[in-house]
Amino acid sequence: MSTCVSTKKNCDVQSSTESKTQLSPYTDSYKTQEGFVIKVDLPGVSKENLDIQLDSSLLKIEAYRNLPKVEGDSKLLYSEIVEGKYLRSFKLPDTVDVERIQAKFENGVLELVLPEKAETQPKKIKVELT
Amino acid sequence: MLFPQLFNQNVHHPFHALEDFHRQFNQLFNEWAVDSQRDDLPPVNIWKTSDGLALTAELPGVHADDIELSVHQNQLTLSGKRKPLNLSETDKLYRQERDYGDFERKFELPLKVDVTKIEAKFADGILRVELPQAEEDKPKKISIQPK
Numbered sequence: 001m002s003t004c005v006s007t008k009k010n011c012d013v014q015s016s017t018e019s020k021t022q023l024s025p026y027t028d029s030y031k032t033q034e035g036f037v038i039k040v041d042l043p044g045v046s047k048e049n050l051d052i053q054l055d056s057s058l059l060k061i062e063a064y065r066n067l068p069k070v071e072g073d074s075k076l077l078y079s080e081i082v083e084g085k086y087l088r089s090f091k092l093p094d095t096v097d098v099e100r101i102q103a104k105f106e107n108g109v110l111e112l113v114l115p116e117k118a119e120t121q122p123k124k125i126k127v128e129l130t
Numbered sequence: 131m132l133f134p135q136l137f138n139q140n141v142h143h144p145f146h147a148l149e150d151f152h153r154q155f156n157q158l159f160n161e162w163a164v165d166s167q168r169d170d171l172p173p174v175n176i177w178k179t180s181d182g183l184a185l186t187a188e189l190p191g192v193h194a195d196d197i198e199l200s201v202h203q204n205q206l207t208l209s210g211k212r213k214p215l216n217l218s219e220t221d222k223l224y225r226q227e228r229d230y231g232d233f234e235r236k237f238e239l240p241l242k243v244d245v246t247k248i249e250a251k252f253a254d255g256i257l258r259v260e261l262p263q264a265e266e267d268k269p270k271k272i273s274i275q276p277k
Contacts (some may be wrong), residue, residue: 008198026227031219043190043255068256070184080173081188086137108190108255 021084023065035096042086043108044068050110052103059090059101061110108129172208172232172257182243182263187191190255191228197257201245209234242267 028039042050042063049064063086092098095116102113146157177184187208197210214230217223242264249260 003182019268022190026229028215028226028228029224031222031224034216039228040189041190041255043188046254068175068186068188068258070179070186070260072175072180074179076175076185077178077183078176080176081186095220095243107192108188 021082023082023084023086025061025063025086025088027088029090033111034121036093036111038085038112038114040088040092040110040112041108042105042110044081045086045108047105050105052112053111054092054098054101057094057096058110059092061088061090062086063110063117104110168219171229172235172239174208174235176237179260181260182241183261185236185257185259185261186238187259188255189252189257194254196251197250197252199248199250199259201239201243201248201261202238204242206237206239207234208259210235220270229275262276 006118026041030037040061044065045063045082046075049066051062053060053062065084065086067083068081092114096114097117100115104113150179156245160209171186172189177186186200188214189210192210192212196213197208200207200209205221209232211232212230215223239261243261244264249258251258262264
């Protein structure tokens with residue numbers, strides 16, 4: 001299975017339809033003033049096959065990706081895309097307000113917005129001039 | 131001679147050792163990169179269909195307007211651009227694994243394609259291109275007349 005992807009040689013349909021391949025999706029993460037943003041590439045995943053779970057502070061993303069099919073009777077000639085399961089976990093900082101986590105899935109990209117709790121946001125203190 | 135001795139290559143030099151380590155590390159990394167899926171984005175599958183050929187390509191986060199397909203003689207070119215993260219000045223990037231910018235891949239098609247009938251659809255970050263074989267390139271049936 002892995003040889004099919006890594007050597008980029010032609011591989012037969014049999015090896016590509018193996019369903020146990022685990023894929024680690026490419027991810028970007030950044031900090032904003034309000035909290036954190038995580039973007040995950042999940043091409044070929046439909047909303048129904050995407051599962052996001054939060055267990056205490058561990059955020060787990062699981063998604064099943066079917067082999068993108070073409071219409072009608074077809075035979076795979078060359079393969080770099082395989083069927084498999086995307087799996088990735090993130091340990092969230094304690095400052096994240098888990099109640100307000102938002103997920104958006106568009107165009108094969110999952111975007112998670114993780115706002116921080118209000119009390120962890122830096123407070124502005126007004127200095128009054130006397 | 132004292133000096134050549136001093137600069138003898140066998141003399142252990144901690145900085146050179148570090149450089150060597152870096153070189154070896156980079157070499158290891160580069161060798162891996164050549165064979166990795168990342169090296170030539172986007173990854174594709176190519177299919178033989180009853181009507182000709184089909185291509186599926188992974189293009190997550192790319193806008194349909196930013197994808198370009200062209201066929202010249204027997205060469206199919208898939209190119210485009212993935213827009214970078216739209217970070218504000220106060221945002222701090224932690225980790226970036228996703229690739230941004232221009233991409234281009236060329237494919238030699240093993241059969242003649244009817245350019246006017248090429249169809250492309252884009253959904254869930256997957257591009258599907260149908261490349262029907264040109265009529266004149268299709269095998270022809272020759273009827274045999276009875277004597």
